[in-house]
Amino acid sequence: MDVRRRVLLAIVCGVAVASVYAAQPVLAPMGESLGVPAGRLGWIVSIGQFGYLAGLVLLVPLGDVVANRRRLIAVHLMITAAGLVLTAAASAAWMAFAGLALAGMFAVVVQTAVAYAASVSPPAERGRNIGAVTSGVVVGILGARVVTGVLAEQWGWRSVYVVLGVLALGLAALVLRALPRADRSHRPMRYRQAVVSSGGLFGQRLFLTRGLIAFFLFASFGTLWSGLSLPLADAPWELSESQIGMFGVAGLVGALGAARAGRWADSGRAAPMAGLALALLIASWAATAQLPRSLWLLIIGIVVLDFAVQVVHVSNQHVLTTVHPERTSSVIAGYMVFYSLGSALGAAAATSVFASCGWAGSSLLGAGFAVCALIVWATGREPGLQRSGLPIGGGRRTPCPEETRNAEAGQNAERQTSACP
Template identity: 70%
Template sequence: MNTWRRLLLAVVCGVAVASIYAAQPVLEPMGRDLGVPAELTGWIVATGQIGYLAGLLLLVPLGDVVDTRRLIAVHLAVTAAGMIVTASASSAWQAFVGLAAAGLFAVVVQTTVAYAASASPPAERGRTIGVVTTGVVIGILGARIVTGALADVWGWRSVYVVLAALSLALAALVLAVLPPETRTSPVAGYRQVIGSLGGLFGQRAFLTHGLIAFFLFASFGTLWSGLSLPLADAPWQLNESQIGLFGIAGLAGALGAARAGQWADAGRAAPVSGLAIALLVLSWVAIAQLPWSLGLLIIGIVVLDFAVQVVHVSNQHVLTASHPDRVSSVIGGYMVFYSLGSALGAATTTAVFTAYGWAGSSLLGAGFATCALVVSVVGRHAHHLGFRGPAEHVGGAASGPSPRPRPEPEADIPTP
């Protein structure tokens, strides 16, 4: 896969994921306009995550059944429709319907990652996943910068109009630029793919990577879904554009981890991932200083986003290398944990902040990060004791490239 196609896929991921996270820096005006109580504004983001969860289970596995290129285009078009509904909403329930629909089909992100992994030679898979996944993080954090600026000038609804237009343009570009997918073996049926997805959740290594992702993104969501509330409050009292600029710090951290895919290709995914989880825990010490120091907050944000990106890329590299015959299903199943964790962080951080202030939110985020570290350590211990299934390598638990798995009866799906 050439550089331009990697970049196109990264942009697709960035725009699609932005549809879920665009509300984060404008929760207050969006909630006020739609009549959502302050303590429930976190559900504006969580609603998209719930739709995303359903899409991971029902839509992403379609990538193992049909032409992934066309699937990407269709999902982008329907995501655009959901954003148009949100932009035109006159009540909270209409906005929630639009957000849920956009979230459901925003799983085009994972279909795109699976396409990128399948279309790349094994020696370059980590690099490709790293580039494309960086687009995801840029979309999550860059949305904050763009959303804040647009909201200040034209209001929060303009954000969803712009994202809808970009999604439609990318759908046309994907069909024009990406080659049709070629399959060298018969395609499995949808029911067979969905059935095999359930079998993944019975594998210890898959569950370990998934639980790490769950707590990883619960910590991530705690920061980014709750950050606008204390920054808009005393003593800082920043506006939407100023709050959105903090996304630059997150982008710096994410881009700093751009080599994570190359580290994974070189067989260093596990030790680097373990170190990154430890850094995630430490980042909350600096983030907790928000009421007194924006400088320390920025340092904490950079470290947190660096850590999240490293672990996330490493996890996907290990799992796709271990299951090359069902990449879409593996990515979809793994991202269920991501979606649940992000929704948990988004839904709880606003309630905790309302009750206990930023100190409470910081303890919540640090607690989620600590849980990820515990899961990693327990997984490493189990690995050393020999409790491992086929191709089981746990972030922070093993080193070296992931071997091919032994055939598994419940996962007998032909290679795309």
Template identity: 80%
Template sequence: MDVRRRLLLAVVCGVAVAGIYAAQPVLEPMGRDLGVPAELTGWIVATGQVGYLAGLVLLVPLGDVLDRRRLIAVHLAITAAGMSLAASASAAWVAFVGLAAAGAFAVVVQTTVAYAASVSPPAERGRNIGVVTSGVVVGILGARVVTGTLAAVWGWRSAYGVLAVLSLGLAVLVLVVLPSDERPHPPAGYRQVVVSLGGLFGQRLFLTRGLIAFFLFASFGTLWSGLSLPLADPPWQLSESRIGLFGIAGLAGALGAARAGRWADAGRAVPVTGLALTLLILSWAAIAQLPRSLWLLLVGIVVLDFAVQAVHVTNQHLLTAAHPDRVSSVIGSYMIFYSLGSALGATATTAVFTAYGWAGSGLLGAGFAACALAVWATGSRRPRDSANLRSEEAGTHRAREEKQGTDRAGRVRDNPEVL
């Protein structure tokens, strides 16, 4: 895959996911304008996550049935419609409908990642997933900067209008620039693919990586869905545009972890996960100092987003290498954990902050991170034989053999003992 196509796929991911998180820096004015009580403003973000969850189950499996290129374009167009509805809403329920629709079809992100994985040779799969997935984090965090800036000038509605226009433009570019993804075998039927999703949850590799993602993104959501609240309060009393600028620090950390895909290609996915989760816990020690220091907050944000992106990329690398014939389904099912975790973080942090202040939110985020590390550590203590190690690093071994001109038979299979 050339640089131009990788960049386009990363932008698609960024714009699609930005619609879910655009509300984070403007929760207070958005909730006030729509008549949503302060203690329930977390649901503005969580609504998009609920729609996202539904899309993961019902829409992402279509990627294993239909041409992913056309599917990406259609989903982008419908996402634009949802964001347009949110931008023009005069009542809370109308905005929630628009946000839910935009969230449901924002699963175009998973179809895009699946497309990148399916058209990549094994030696480059981790690298391409890392680059494309970086667009997701850029979208999540960049949305804060863009939304905050636009809200300060034209109000919060302008951000959703801009995202709608960008989504439509990208839908056209996808059809023009990307080739169809050719598949060596006829795709299974939609019903068969959806029914088979249940079997993934009984596989140890998938369940372990999914639980790590659940706690990982609960910790991530605790920070980014709750950060605007203490920054808007005394002693800082920052405007929406200044609050949004903190997303730049997150971008620095997330982009710094783009190399995680290459680490995974080199067979270091498991130790990288453990190290990153340890850093995630430590980041909260700095983030919790927000009432006293903005500089420590910035350091904590960079470390947190580096850790989150590194774990997220290695998770997806391991799962797509283990299921090369059902990439869309496995990524979509994995992201169910992501969606649930993000929704939990978004709703819990506003409630905890209201009751216990930022110290409570800090403990909450660190607790989620510790749970993720515990899941990883528990699995890492399980004995693994050479066959398990071979399955875990199948993408790396296949890449090396291809470079040496060897002919490898068979495909990568999931091994429930692999972590």
């Protein structure tokens, strides 16, 4: 896949995921306009996450059913745009929630785009391409904070959703023109088969391990980014929407600093890098907790946190699409269920805990989620995994045909080992 198509898919991911997270820096004015109580502001973000969850279960498996993924990406973008316009025009909270749920449901075009990139990539470049396309997700989540803050301060929070809707429609047209129709190496599944196949993944240890790591990873991530605007807008800082949005730049620096995460996965170093990244995630909360006293320590914490999240997220998707190349959409859909539930939990819990315990309580919550992710990573690994086999803990390498034939013939261990590259 060439650079232009990687960039296009990354932009698609960025705009789609921004539709779910755009409310984070403007929760206060948005809630005031729609009549949402302060203790429930986190639900403005969570409702989009629950829509996203429904899309993961019902829509993403279509990527393994529909022959033309390019057209599927375009249709999802158009319906996402409709949800964004409904949100912008909302006169009451229920209308905004309906628009956010619709936009969130079809924002799962992100997973269809990642699955498309994985399916058209040769094995040696799969991690690199997934990393490049997934970087658009991080840019969308964090870059949206910067743009949202500026737009909201100049023209109000509704302008954010108008701009995102227009971008989604423009990208839908561009996708149909610029992306080739990918040839499948496997027969498309039936829709019911694809949905049932996704459900069957939850009984596999490797999948559950990666999924639980993602759940706690993004609960920690959501705790920071959904709760951050509240203490920054409060004393002693009392920052404006645009100033709060600028902290997204720090997150972008950290996430883009993990650009080599895909290459690490391709080279078989995903397991140790994921463990190191989770340890860094825990450490980042020590710096982030200093927000009431130091914005510089907060910035350092943000950079480290987003670096860690991106490294783990890319390695998770790399191993799952490598193990299940025949159903990339279904396996990513199942994995992202954990992502969506974790993000929704973090968003809802962050504002509630902050209202009762302040930023210190929110920081302990985020660090606790990170500790849980590291525990799952450590207990989910199996000793003796080979570099040439499964790159992430939780599964076993399948012997190559030469090893099997040699073992059946009773040849010595040295010749069995040397039979495979």
